[in-house]
Amino acid sequence: MTNSYKENFNREGYVVIKSLLSEHEVHILKDEAVKVLNDKQVNNEGVYLGMAVASPAFKKFAANPKLVTALKEIIGNDVVFLSVKIVFKNAGTDFGSPWHQDYPYWEGSHKYSVWVALDDARLDNGCLRVVPGSHLLGDIRHNGDASDGLGFGNRLNEEEIDPTKVIDLPVAKGDAIIFHDLLLHASRPNQSGKDRWALISTYKDGTQEDPPYNWAKAAFPISSSE
Numbered sequence: 001m002t003n004s005y006k007e008n009f010n011r012e013g014y015v016v017i018k019s020l021l022s023e024h025e026v027h028i029l030k031d032e033a034v035k036v037l038n039d040k041q042v043n044n045e046g047v048y049l050g051m052a053v054a055s056p057a058f059k060k061f062a063a064n065p066k067l068v069t070a071l072k073e074i075i076g077n078d079v080v081f082l083s084v085k086i087v088f089k090n091a092g093t094d095f096g097s098p099w100h101q102d103y104p105y106w107e108g109s110h111k112y113s114v115w116v117a118l119d120d121a122r123l124d125n126g127c128l129r130v131v132p133g134s135h136l137l138g139d140i141r142h143n144g145d146a147s148d149g150l151g152f153g154n155r156l157n158e159e160e161i162d163p164t165k166v167i168d169l170p171v172a173k174g175d176a177i178i179f180h181d182l183l184l185h186a187s188r189p190n191q192s193g194k195d196r197w198a199l200i201s202t203y204k205d206g207t208q209e210d211p212p213y214n215w216a217k218a219a220f221p222i223s224s225s226e
């Protein structure tokens with residue numbers, strides 16, 4: 001592999017990996033996610049964090065060899081998996097996620113998240129949006145109003161985002177987007193009347209100290225010897 005992932009990631013704050021998962025693998029994970037959400041009786045919240053605790057299928061996904069190769073190029077050899085959540089935007093979930101960085105939720109060392117499409121993600125059904133290079137701006141104050149009850153306690157006001165700097169990232173199911181925790185990102189509303197589901201797994205550099213994270217109950221180090 002070339003070092004293009006690392007160079008692009010350092011410059012833009014994200015990289016896209018095409019076809020990380022096959023259609024079959026996507027199908028299996030989506031079925032398994034449906035089972036977990038039913039078992040846990042998670043209904044309309046739109047996000048469920050405990051996928052790796054609930055099912056070994058998601059731990060296996062977190063250590064996908066092609067993904068680990070890219071993560072090691074970006075993070076270094078000592079990669080630690082922290083958690084994987086499902087973002088299930090169903091037919092009736094038409095709101096997009098507001099603009100934010102992930103860093104204010106976690107603090108500590110920088111984290112790297114992998115957003116994997118379990119349905120094709122297009123402009124009309126909620127693809128991810130990013131401000132390329134915004135990870136270089138540092139930790140931005142999040143003053144947005146979260147009183148709409150749609151989660152994302154840390155969010156920016158829409159007016160703080162320069163629309164000329166935003167790009168949409170439509171991807172096919174099975175494609176993945178690795179992004180830095182300071183990258184400004186959001187998602188479009190889902191106006192398709194159909195599912196738009198994604199998995200988001202999060203990793204860190206194991207050489208960096210962090211406070212204990214109670215959300216990382218299924219954390220494990222990815223082998224550092226390769």
Ligand SMILES: O=C(O)CCC(=O)C(=O)O
Nearest residue numbers: 087097102185186187198
């Ligand atoms: O899939 C989405 O709608 C975006 C989710 C997101 O940005 C997040 O959970 O940090």
